[in-house]
Amino acid sequence: MLDAQNIKKDFPIFSNHDDLYYFDSASTTQKPQAVIDSVSSFYSSSNANIHRALYKIGETATDAYENVRIKIKSFLNVPDTHEIVFTKGTTESINLVSNAWGRKHLKQKHSIIISEMEHHANIVPWQMIAKEKQAKVKYIPLSENGELAINTLNKLIDENTQIISIVHQSNVFGTINPVEEIIKIAKELNILTLIDGAQSVPHFKVDIEEMGCDFFVFSGHKILGPTGVGVLIARKELLESMDPFLGGGVMIDEVTLNGSTWNQVPLKFEAGTANIAQVIGLGEAIDYVQNTGIEKIYQHEKELLTYCLQKFDEIDELKIYGNPSHRGGIITFNIDNIHPHDLAKFLDTDNICIRAGHHCAQPIMHKIGTSSTARVSFYLYNDFGEIDYLCETIKKTISIFK
Amino acid sequence: MTKVEKSLDSIKNEFSIFFDSKDKYIYLIELGKESSGLSENDKNTKTKIQGCTSQAWIVIKESNNSYNFFTDSDAMIVRGLLSLIGRVFNGLTKEEILSIDPNIFLNKIGLDAVVSSQRTNGFGQALHKIHNKLKN
Numbered sequence: 445m446l447d448a449q450n451i452k453k454d455f456p457i458f459s460n461h462d463d464l465y466y467f468d469s470a471s472t473t474q475k476p477q478a479v480i481d482s483v484s485s486f487y488s489s490s491n492a493n494i495h496r497a498l499y500k501i502g503e504t505a506t507d508a509y510e511n512v513r514i515k516i517k518s519f520l521n522v523p524d525t526h527e528i529v530f531t532k533g534t535t536e537s538i539n540l541v542s543n544a545w546g547r548k549h550l551k552q553k554h555s556i557i558i559s560e561m562e563h564h565a566n567i568v569p570w571q572m573i574a575k576e577k578q579a580k581v582k583y584i585p586l587s588e589n590g591e592l593a594i595n596t597l598n599k600l601i602d603e604n605t606q607i608i609s610i611v612h613q614s615n616v617f618g619t620i621n622p623v624e625e626i627i628k629i630a631k632e633l634n635i636l637t638l639i640d641g642a643q644s645v646p647h648f649k650v651d652i653e654e655m656g657c658d659f660f661v662f663s664g665h666k667i668l669g670p671t672g673v674g675v676l677i678a679r680k681e682l683l684e685s686m687d688p689f690l691g692g693g694v695m696i697d698e699v700t701l702n703g704s705t706w707n708q709v710p711l712k713f714e715a716g717t718a719n720i721a722q723v724i725g726l727g728e729a730i731d732y733v734q735n736t737g738i739e740k741i742y743q744h745e746k747e748l749l750t751y752c753l754q755k756f757d758e759i760d761e762l763k764i765y766g767n768p769s770h771r772g773g774i775i776t777f778n779i780d781n782i783h784p785h786d787l788a789k790f791l792d793t794d795n796i797c798i799r800a801g802h803h804c805a806q807p808i809m810h811k812i813g814t815s816s817t818a819r820v821s822f823y824l825y826n827d828f829g830e831i832d833y834l835c836e837t838i839k840k841t842i843s844i845f846k
Numbered sequence: 847m848t849k850v851e852k853s854l855d856s857i858k859n860e861f862s863i864f865f866d867s868k869d870k871y872i873y874l875i876e877l878g879k880e881s882s883g884l885s886e887n888d889k890n891t892k893t894k895i896q897g898c899t900s901q902a903w904i905v906i907k908e909s910n911n912s913y914n915f916f917t918d919s920d921a922m923i924v925r926g927l928l929s930l931i932g933r934v935f936n937g938l939t940k941e942e943i944l945s946i947d948p949n950i951f952l953n954k955i956g957l958d959a960v961v962s963s964q965r966t967n968g969f970g971q972a973l974h975k976i977h978n979k980l981k982n
Contacts, residue, residue, distance in 0.1 A: 782922075783900060783920055783921040783922060784921075785899060785900040785921035785923065785924065786871075786875070786921050786922050786923050789871055789923050790868065790871060792867075793866070793867045793868040793871065794868075800899070801899050815901055815920065816899075816900065844872060844875075845875070
């Protein structure tokens with residue numbers, strides 16, 4: 445186990461709130477002082493626009509920004525830094541692909557396969573482009589225990605299938621999907637794959653080259669980084685074949701009154717002034733995760749998950765949704781006769797932060813027959829003692845509602 | 847003091863005996879349980895309060911230039927909160943209801959510190975829905 449109490453000292457939110465029990469890292473993570481300092485230091489010491497300023501602080505800013513691409517390349521084993529595009533988050537990354545790739549390549553009757561387990565960010569962009577192109581979105585079914593029925597994939601795929609876009613780790617059940625298996629099937633049939641890594645990259649080792657997907661996306665704020673920064677990783681030749689998503693700024697090569705030509709990748713997809721400070725903050729966050737050790741973080745969360753599942757099992761009124769065999773540190777649940785919003789408000793009075801709602805996954809809520817649930821999620825700063833306190837407070841809340 | 851101000855003041859006094867947020871929530875839950883709520887038929891897209899993170903609904907009825915409000919939510923704290931709307935506004939005229947700025951309702955009953963964000967609980971949206979309906 446990691447020494448969570450010691451780790452907490454690196455996160456000012458915990459010293460600014462004496463007894464904060466934060467179980468909502470799947471929504472957003474807390475930030476280490478080093479990340480906050482890196483953002484502040486950029487503005488204090490080297491604030492300038494990147495890729496164009498011909499003076500020292502501008503070059504320092506450009507180097508700091510571009511160095512984060514190198515860090516990501518190493519952290520996730522991406523073959524080439526040109527395959528790493530900075531966006532403002534997972535949602536924008538998927539929208540970039542659905543627009544820039546989808547608008548160019550999708551045609552009438554083509555199909556896109558996603559799953560019933562997806563976050564809205566991996567549903568809505570595909571529905572939008574499918575409507576525009578008169579293409580079809582198909583869904584891999586979700587079973588009651590929170591796993592995908594991968595055995596249906598062969599039936600869903602046909603000669604019109606162009607892309608399979610799947611979540612790596614579910615933000616509702618914590619299910620870690622067998623994406624390697626899906627990618628293998630897709631590759632054999634020349635179908636592209638997109639993996640939504642928003643909930644995976646922060647929590648366990650991801651190796652892009654080994655995984656072999658065509659597109660991979662994640663967000664900075666879920667891996668201790670600032671909000672407003674995300675990443676799209678894509679094979680270079682795919683990025684080169686795609687038209688730009690947004691126009692203006694550094695994405696051009698030449699602009700005339702008759703038309704424009706585009707910069708090389710990845711800058712072709714980084715229109716306008718980038719989120720420079722946030723990218724630099726993300727680089728610092730990745731350093732923090734690497735220094736702690738991603739494998740240690742995974743093991744730590746696994747132990748927290750096992751412990752919390754046992755403790756939850758002792759609460760009769762508590763119902764857990766899903767029981768996937770391979771899962772990360774996320775538990776979705778409800779308490780008999782207590783609306784999850786009421787539960788969240790009561791827990792908040794004891795400084796416990798949990799998520800309540802549909803978790804941006806309404807199709808899952810329909811599937812499990814509820815409009816909202818409560819959810820706890822763990823990260824490197826949580827420990828067993830916090831889970832004990834959470835369970836005691838849930839029991840007290842149950843007694844209030846009786 | 848107007849009728850609206852009197853009602854708001856009376857609610858504020860009721861809640862003032864509770865010192866911490868938990869006790870205030872418990873009282874809101876009691877109010878939620880006492881609320882008669884809405885029939886399933888009345889819970890529809892027309893009556894739904896948009897922007898609320900739980901499901902909530904409001905029905906506005908007018909008779910002889912006075913209005914009555916019926917509310918419901920699947921979350922008990924929100925149900926209790928929404929019931930306060932009827933308590934303050936029921937039987938009043940359009941002018942009387944519109945006299946109170948929706949943005950300061952919670953402040954007037956002393957719950958703004960407890961219900962920190964009107965954006966997520968639907969209370970603000972419910973009040974704005976009333977204002978929009980009565981103004982048009």
